[in-house]
Amino acid sequence: MTGRETTEIDHPAGEEIQWDWAERRRAPWGATCHGLLGTLAHSGRTRQVLCESTDQAHLVEAIDGVLRRLGGTARKWRTDRLATVIRPGTAEVQASFAPVAKHYGAIVVPCPPRRGNRKGAVECGVKFMCGRWWRTMDATTPEDAQLSVDRFWATTGDARLRPPGRYAEPGELAGGERPRWPTVGELADAEVLMALPPMPYPVTVEVSRPVDDRASVAFRGNRYSVNPGMGGVEVTLRHRLGTATVEIVT
Numbered sequence: 001m002t003g004r005e006t007t008e009i010d011h012p013a014g015e016e017i018q019w020d021w022a023e024r025r026r027a028p029w030g031a032t033c034h035g036l037l038g039t040l041a042h043s044g045r046t047r048q049v050l051c052e053s054t055d056q057a058h059l060v061e062a063i064d065g066v067l068r069r070l071g072g073t074a075r076k077w078r079t080d081r082l083a084t085v086i087r088p089g090t091a092e093v094q095a096s097f098a099p100v101a102k103h104y105g106a107i108v109v110p111c112p113p114r115r116g117n118r119k120g121a122v123e124c125g126v127k128f129m130c131g132r133w134w135r136t137m138d139a140t141t142p143e144d145a146q147l148s149v150d151r152f153w154a155t156t157g158d159a160r161l162r163p164p165g166r167y168a169e170p171g172e173l174a175g176g177e178r179p180r181w182p183t184v185g186e187l188a189d190a191e192v193l194m195a196l197p198p199m200p201y202p203v204t205v206e207v208s209r210p211v212d213d214r215a216s217v218a219f220r221g222n223r224y225s226v227n228p229g230m231g232g233v234e235v236t237l238r239h240r241l242g243t244a245t246v247e248i249v250t
Helices: 056-070 098-104 120-134 142-157 184-189
Strands: 016-024 033-040 046-051 076-079 107-110 204-210 216-219 222-225 234-240 247-249
Touching: 016 056, 016 120, 033 056, 033 120, 033 142, 046 056, 046 120, 046 142, 056 098, 056 204, 098 107, 120 142, 204 216, 216 234
Parallel strands: 016 076, 076 107
Antiparallel strands: 016 033, 033 046, 204 234, 216 222, 234 247
């Protein structure tokens, strides 16, 4: 938080991932777009998955997507007090979320209350993404936007320079030459992460969609046929992670 005293926290390589949500209202495809960012606290490498909701099922799906883009998981997951992760008013992990962390072999570490900048790495990532990607993003569908943000973080994001000690001044060297600063990508490539399970945690993602006049419903870049005469009806689509099926119910 601006204006509040802070201290530099040492983050050993591969120890911690920090999580945070960012959102954009009135996205080009006509809805609010939520993005879950996961940042390796040591290197600053960030990956992001776009979602249409911040409920627990979408959160779990996004976590899996971020981890697979990072190529593994850190032992600690640091998050603020999200109601989908932490029981409101406590520091206890929600009973429904604890199996998720266990599935990936991680420990949830909630930020203490009223302590600013406890997950500063991912907060810096949010600011960087909002200034460099959100404002210039011209994708017209969620699928194209996901491809765009993947490309952004793998190129522009990983090319950022990291000074010694993250924010420390480089100091003076003999000859007056400035030391070469490593990139986010170089630091991240040296981090050793824990392997991921072969399948995502089996949560069921649920969304509502209207049936169009051709008796079909759109879901994540595909269209699925329903019975004739259902044009204009709102249906519920359910997809269980790790499967290749979509259930449509009225």
